[in-house]
Amino acid sequence: MTDKLLLLGDQAIALGAVHSGLSGVYAYPGTPSTEITEYIQENKLARERGVRSDWCTNEKTAMEAALGMSYIGKRALVCMKHVGMNVAADAFVNSAMTGVNGGIVVVAADDPSMHSSQNEQDSRFYGKFALVPILEPSSQQEAYDMIRYGFDLSEEVGLPVLMRITTRMAHSRAVVTVGEPIAENPLHFPEAGVANWVLLPVNARRRYREIIAVQDKLEKMSETTRFNSYKKGGKKGVIACGIGYNYMMENLPADSDRTILKVSQYPLPADIIREMVEECDEVLVIEDGQPFVEEQVRGLLDCSGKIRGRLSGELPRDGELTPDNVAAALGVKEGQHFDVCSTVVPRPPALCAGCGHRDVYSVLNEVIREYPDHKVFSDIGCYTLGALPPLRAIHTCVDMGASITMAKGAADGGLFPSVAVIGDSTFTHSGITGLLDAVNSKSNVTIIISDNLTTAMTGGQDSAGTGRIEAICLGVGVEPEHVRTVVPLPKNMEEIRKVIKEEIEYNGVSVIVPRRECIQTLKRKSRK
Amino acid sequence: MKKDIILAGVGGQGILSIAAIIGQAALNQNLHIKQAEVHGMSQRGGDVQSNLRISAEPINSDLIALGKADAIISLEPMEALRYLPYLSKEGWIVVNSVPHINIPNYPEESALEAEFAKLPNVISFDADAVAKENGGVRTVNMVLLGAASMILGIEDTKLEEAIGDVFGRKGEAVVETNVKAFRAGREAGKKQMER
């Protein structure tokens, strides 16, 4: 049976994984990767099969759970946004070192142009770093097909496989032809025994040599895989990676005689590229994200000027690919179009009307005005929008959980008052360990855990510590009289003001938990 | 058959339900579709758009190039103008004339009107009012879709069928309300076009 469905790239990956005999998806929500796990959670077959799909506390716990599942022979999927790779990196790199049993595909969703992110890092570097194969689909159909291929490949070479996508692939719909699902793997252990799982130096050294030895094979696979293709033509060459291929095809006339290498599987097929560069006068590299391929092909010493792309200025050094900047790089003449309309003004996102974070910030602003030297360290979530006018309530947003530890560092250095504002989901993701640091060194910090009972920014996924935030703080060692809970509503402003003031004045670690459910989540629930 | 359409609005206005119906109608006719959406931060009241491409031939790019859109369908006037560089010189704008003002420096209505007056093909009308009279405020998307239906290159009956497919789960009454709003929108659009 085949079926045609209109699917987001994320959904195509999700369904592809379920159809590949997936036993568990492990993920922390993050744009643009969230919809993969959400789709599996709602998928009928996945439910019938009891495929595990609960949200994880963070990307590292997700990666490790997947590895455990893989050790017993089953297939596991790990999904995260690009910056989640930083959190999962320890587990990810070492999962290559131990190797896998059941297949593991790790999907990293990059966000060039930073639509919803704090940087543009390119996850392909992580794949190369860990010496594992990387897949980069160019279409939603390919994404669906590649997931099964990825699981097979992972089991064949005994390594996790990284699938790298970008926002436009994740969040664009297309018609996908889907096939028959296969069964899950049975529980089974590796024939060679389990010594690889213990990365004591004696085993790790052996494993590292094994991984190095398999690289040639991976490169050969990239030459023969059906997802890469090489079309010989004239003296002008293009290496088009992932969705870069689409933008190229959009712009090239049907009778174009360019020499074209489509890359959707890495490590790079080096022999083909060598031949291509030799025969062409010029090779343009079209890749979304950072110049990962361009740099490799050019190397440090190539001064021929043959290799063109983001580094040479044919394509912009930052920002995502578009049909327009690829057209320019290919030398296609720009067509006529209207000018930008000067009457239009920016419309930045903002906290929803009636959101509890708003109440927290307005009263915090009032109290803290009395302390001219104050700084408010914040974190990642809807409440980051509190940095924008008119609230202008926070001074930092760096990485998940950084608010607490940065406030500690600043307080240690003598800042007063040093305040942290973090959400409940971000707190359980990466804030708890920082809180323990603060408690252990009795730092003078006031930590506001603005609890909306959900992971709101990404659309209201479960938050790992719901109902247990105070208990966690107490368990970590915050003194009970300095764990204060309030309800952020306009009528409670007086009380909250008093609480914030008292806790700022207390010399030590205090935690204030303003708790009110996200109104979007509340709305969704009442609709159901 | 090939149409490139930009759907525009403000996060929370629900442009995606318009996209879902056009997409479903195209799928029912075995057409190729690509539809890039915006999820994430801008959905909190920021500007959002969706690039919708349908074609009898396979489609490469998920995004529409400058000057290539056949239509901009916008739930709000300023957002229609934001994507003007993408509109083809012969393209149409179908826009709800009711502004969504959630920023302090929203332009004067007259300034927006002056911009629309410079353009050759604009269908602008109070879609909120038409929705209120016909299916209720929540059907304003369907009103706008109705008004745009003449330039989509998809038959009305196919679009109505797609409304049934998309809203079917919510029951017959919901489908009927939305079809009614769609038809009222089409009438309103026709009137505007004839002017």
Ligand code: SF4
């Ligand atoms: S989604 Fe929820 S938490 Fe986020 S701004 Fe809106 S109400 Fe606040």
